[in-house]
Amino acid sequence: MSRPALSDEILLTIDQPARYIGGELNMVEKDPASADIRFAMCFPDVYEIGMSHLGIQILYDMFNRREDVYCERVYSPWPDLHKIMKEQHIPLFALESQQPVKNFDFLGITIQYEMCYTNILQILDLSQIPLHAEERGEDMPIVIGGGPCTYNPEPIAEFFDLFYIGEGEISYDALFALYKRCKRDGVKREDFLRRAAQIPGIYVPSMYEVTYGSDGCLKSFTPKYEDIPAKVEKQLVMDMDDAPYPSKPLVPFIKATQDRVVLEVQRGCIRGCRFCQAGMIYRPTREKNVEQLKKYAYEMLKSTGHEEISLSSLSTSDYSQLEELVNFLIDNFHDKGVNISLPSLRIDAFSLDVMGKVQDIKKSSLTFAPEAGSQRMRDVINKGLTKDIILEGAGQAFEGGWQKVKLYFMLGLPTETTEDMQAIAELANDIAVRYYEIPKEKRNGKCQITISTSFFVPKPFTPLQWATMCTADEYLGKAKVVNEAVKNQLNRKSIRYNWHEADVTVLEGVFARGDRRVAAAIERAYEKGALFDAWSEYFDNERWLEAFAETGVDISFYTLRPRELDELFPWDFIDAGVTKEFLQREWKRACDGVVTPNCRMNCSGCGARRYGGGVCFEGQN
Amino acid sequence: MKVRIKFSKSGNMKFIGHLDTMRYFQKAMRRADIDIAYSTGFSPHQIMSFAAPLGVGITSEGEYLDIEVNSTDSTEKSVAALNDAMVKGFSVLDYRRLPDNAKTAMSIVTCADYTLTYREGYEIDRSLEELREAVHAFYEVPEKIEIVKQTKKSEKIIDLKQLVYDFKVLEVEGKPAFYLKVSTGSTDNIKPELVLEHFYKYLGLDLNDFTFRTHRHDVYTGNATEGFYSLNDMGEIIR
Numbered sequence: 001m002s003r004p005a006l007s008d009e010i011l012l013t014i015d016q017p018a019r020y021i022g023g024e025l026n027m028v029e030k031d032p033a034s035a036d037i038r039f040a041m042c043f044p045d046v047y048e049i050g051m052s053h054l055g056i057q058i059l060y061d062m063f064n065r066r067e068d069v070y071c072e073r074v075y076s077p078w079p080d081l082h083k084i085m086k087e088q089h090i091p092l093f094a095l096e097s098q099q100p101v102k103n104f105d106f107l108g109i110t111i112q113y114e115m116c117y118t119n120i121l122q123i124l125d126l127s128q129i130p131l132h133a134e135e136r137g138e139d140m141p142i143v144i145g146g147g148p149c150t151y152n153p154e155p156i157a158e159f160f161d162l163f164y165i166g167e168g169e170i171s172y173d174a175l176f177a178l179y180k181r182c183k184r185d186g187v188k189r190e191d192f193l194r195r196a197a198q199i200p201g202i203y204v205p206s207m208y209e210v211t212y213g214s215d216g217c218l219k220s221f222t223p224k225y226e227d228i229p230a231k232v233e234k235q236l237v238m239d240m241d242d243a244p245y246p247s248k249p250l251v252p253f254i255k256a257t258q259d260r261v262v263l264e265v266q267r268g269c270i271r272g273c274r275f276c277q278a279g280m281i282y283r284p285t286r287e288k289n290v291e292q293l294k295k296y297a298y299e300m301l302k303s304t305g306h307e308e309i310s311l312s313s314l315s316t317s318d319y320s321q322l323e324e325l326v327n328f329l330i331d332n333f334h335d336k337g338v339n340i341s342l343p344s345l346r347i348d349a350f351s352l353d354v355m356g357k358v359q360d361i362k363k364s365s366l367t368f369a370p371e372a373g374s375q376r377m378r379d380v381i382n383k384g385l386t387k388d389i390i391l392e393g394a395g396q397a398f399e400g401g402w403q404k405v406k407l408y409f410m411l412g413l414p415t416e417t418t419e420d421m422q423a424i425a426e427l428a429n430d431i432a433v434r435y436y437e438i439p440k441e442k443r444n445g446k447c448q449i450t451i452s453t454s455f456f457v458p459k460p461f462t463p464l465q466w467a468t469m470c471t472a473d474e475y476l477g478k479a480k481v482v483n484e485a486v487k488n489q490l491n492r493k494s495i496r497y498n499w500h501e502a503d504v505t506v507l508e509g510v511f512a513r514g515d516r517r518v519a520a521a522i523e524r525a526y527e528k529g530a531l532f533d534a535w536s537e538y539f540d541n542e543r544w545l546e547a548f549a550e551t552g553v554d555i556s557f558y559t560l561r562p563r564e565l566d567e568l569f570p571w572d573f574i575d576a577g578v579t580k581e582f583l584q585r586e587w588k589r590a591c592d593g594v595v596t597p598n599c600r601m602n603c604s605g606c607g608a609r610r611y612g613g614g615v616c617f618e619g620q621n
Numbered sequence: 622m623k624v625r626i627k628f629s630k631s632g633n634m635k636f637i638g639h640l641d642t643m644r645y646f647q648k649a650m651r652r653a654d655i656d657i658a659y660s661t662g663f664s665p666h667q668i669m670s671f672a673a674p675l676g677v678g679i680t681s682e683g684e685y686l687d688i689e690v691n692s693t694d695s696t697e698k699s700v701a702a703l704n705d706a707m708v709k710g711f712s713v714l715d716y717r718r719l720p721d722n723a724k725t726a727m728s729i730v731t732c733a734d735y736t737l738t739y740r741e742g743y744e745i746d747r748s749l750e751e752l753r754e755a756v757h758a759f760y761e762v763p764e765k766i767e768i769v770k771q772t773k774k775s776e777k778i779i780d781l782k783q784l785v786y787d788f789k790v791l792e793v794e795g796k797p798a799f800y801l802k803v804s805t806g807s808t809d810n811i812k813p814e815l816v817l818e819h820f821y822k823y824l825g826l827d828l829n830d831f832t833f834r835t836h837r838h839d840v841y842t843g844n845a846t847e848g849f850y851s852l853n854d855m856g857e858i859i860r
Binding site: 004009011018023253254255301360 | 633634636637638641644645647648649650651652659663664665667677678706708709710740830831834
């Protein structure tokens with residue numbers, strides 16, 4: 001047990017001291033001095049969120065299998081501790097050894113959502129590492145970013161020495177080998193970075209020159225040296241059977257968001273929804289072997305003692321061996337008090353049957369994500385769900401005893417009309433009508449339909465990356481249209497409506513499609529106290545607006561400006577697998593409201609076939 | 622079958638609160654393959670209850686939890702299996718069968734004893750002898766030690782003399798420390814720090830929240846007239 005970096009006086013004063021002491025079940029303990037490479041793995045949000053992230057558990061396990069690497073964890077100190085650490089100049093430390101992060105070789109930060117950007121600056125600041133990569137001396141850790149937001153890393157590029165683009169399982173060995181060689185030979189930081197930039201998937205922002213045209217748009221993005229690649233290729237696991245997976249995941253003492261075994265059944269999604277970044281960047285869809293999943297399920301339940309196991313993927317219903325796997329889990333674990341949770345499952349006869357076995361029907365609710373209210377709008381976003389499918393699924397569920405339904409939609413999609421927004425309320429009403437078709441004596445009181453809408457944020461490497469956004473006021477106007485429409489429905493008393501905040505959406509939009517110039521606003525916002533922006537109780541829009549104004553960064557340039565089909569995007573230097581030609585084709589089809597079949601029905605030539613595996617080659621052995 | 626488990630909590634685990642300790646043991650039961658009984662119903666939970674919640678910041682070598690099992694291995698094997706499932710800072714010390722009609726530990730707890738040692742930098746400027754005399758004058762001489770205790774809703778006057786069963790000065794590593802045996806349970810729960818707070822007041826000193834490190838030795842049932850006995854003594858070893 002390491003002596004805590006924080007004193008008793010501090011730990012007994014702050015909220016949830018268990019966030020900062022480490023020592024959890026299945027934590028890896030090594031002698032820090034025996035490792036050639038010390039890696040601090042960071043999720044820049046509070047411990048309970050960060051500990052729930054599967055990606056870090058995979059990399060933590062994979063890195064620590066190497067004798068020469070000691071990978072430790074670090075999360076964002078909550079504002080109560082943040083204040084104390086700033087006042088007392090306590091350097092941020094890793095949980096395992098409780099030693100300062102600034103003495104590590106690497107600080108790896110996973111970047112899962114845009115609203116954590118100020119938390120990244122907090123991590124660097126508290127670690128006493130200069131915020132800007134160019135100001136870091138030879139003895140400072142190499143700061144590396146990974147995760148979905150790195151598919152446009154430009155707004156935070158100046159804070160990182162390098163980014164890893166793609167799935168972490170592939171190129172770290174090469175990076176570590178290079179690092180060890182360079183450390184042994186006393187190679188300078190700058191030279192190490194230049195060599196690292198030649199490893200597939202590694203992007204070193206400082207090795208590229210960026211220029212802008214008189215219209216403010218990106219004009220050129222070019223490597224500074226001949227040996228630096230013009231394109232950075234995303235890395236992808238193609239051998240899903242031999243890929244490492246943690247059989248002994250960490251189990252926190254305090255209740256994490258994800259307090260269960262997470263079993264990843266596949267990567268990628270065949271559906272091709274045009275708003276969904278994950279559905280594009282994880283192409284091609286790759287399934288895991290069902291026998292191996294059974295083994296993992298057994299091992300992980302045994303090593304953690306968790307009372308719940310959850311199947312994870314972007315669209316679990318599309319996993320071809322789902323029935324076999326679910327039946328195995330029920331047969332082997334359900335009577336031992338293990339709950340089986342199945343998120344992102346399509347509502348049909350099979351899933352209702354399974355849910356009936358593993359859940360309390362009276363308490364649980366059905367979830368549908370039609371994403372848009374009208375069929376026309378759903379065709380624009382290529383969401384295959386039709387009204388008939390929804391009513392059929394809801395009908396079966398109601399007959400089976402369910403009475404709660406949750407519906408998720410997006411507002412602000414391209415080509416959206418008032419009728420499309422009103423259709424959201426109408427769809428909810430139709431579901432209620434279906435419920436009240438059941439004879440009174442057979443149903444269980446009223447049904448409860450909850451509509452939630454978020455505002456659409458166009459993301460890089462999606463067909464909708466050309467879409468324009470709206471102002472915060474326009475977004476709220478859209479929510480008002482839906483709210484009014486709900487009030488006009490016959491079954492309004494069975495329908496509840498919630499909508500998301502609009503201010504955050506606008507900022508997400510700036511960060512998602514921003515360029516290097518946006519960094520100044522992020523840094524200024526942090527200086528002004530922005531932190532934990534993903535938490536509504538800490539988000540302060542005024543502070544952000546001031547930060548943008550003071551740094552001369554124009555929000556509307558990134559959100560409201562129409563983008564030309566051939567515009568050079570800040571993220572175009574990344575080869576994400578899907579080609580720009582495919583995305584352009586899909587964008588045009590979206591504008592015309594033409595649907596594209598899923599990967600199993602028909603290949604649409606997105607470009608991911610060149611990886612040589614997954615769904616692109618199914619049934620072709 | 623009812624089983625009482627005794628465990629210790631040391632080092633950094635003192636920062637793990639009571640509810641999280643419960644969750645920790647629920648998962649540990651599964652890892653150790655203890656054949657624990659579940660409640661019936663749609664969301665079954667393990668039949669488990671703790672004797673006396675330990676506050677955050679306090680270490681202990683005498684914590685108890687009662688469980689119900691369908692079947693069990695011997696004390697020796699069960700203790701070993703549970704210890705294989707522990708993290709550093711938690712140790713299972715005993716595992717004993719209770720009579721079928723035994724009441725839960727929680728409902729019979731009456732007292733617990735503690736040692737409070739000085740945290741570095743908070744030491745008192747009095748000799749051992751001076752402190753012994755002061756404790757004698759504060760605790761042993763008077764017939765009543767009435768204090769005002771703040772509760773969540775109101776305040777009430779209580780007599781520490783009735784609720785503190787032992788109070789003495791110890792010498793630990795050459796420095797003074799205090800031993801306290803105090804009333805514990807759902808009624809008349811006395812924190813050892815409360816007694817020292819009033820002792821400090823008597824000395825004309827202010828007690829800081831961090832002056833002492835508190836360590837619990839054991840938890841007891843019984844009463845002051847007939848005697849207290851450890852919760853561990855109520856079960857029998859399973860062979």
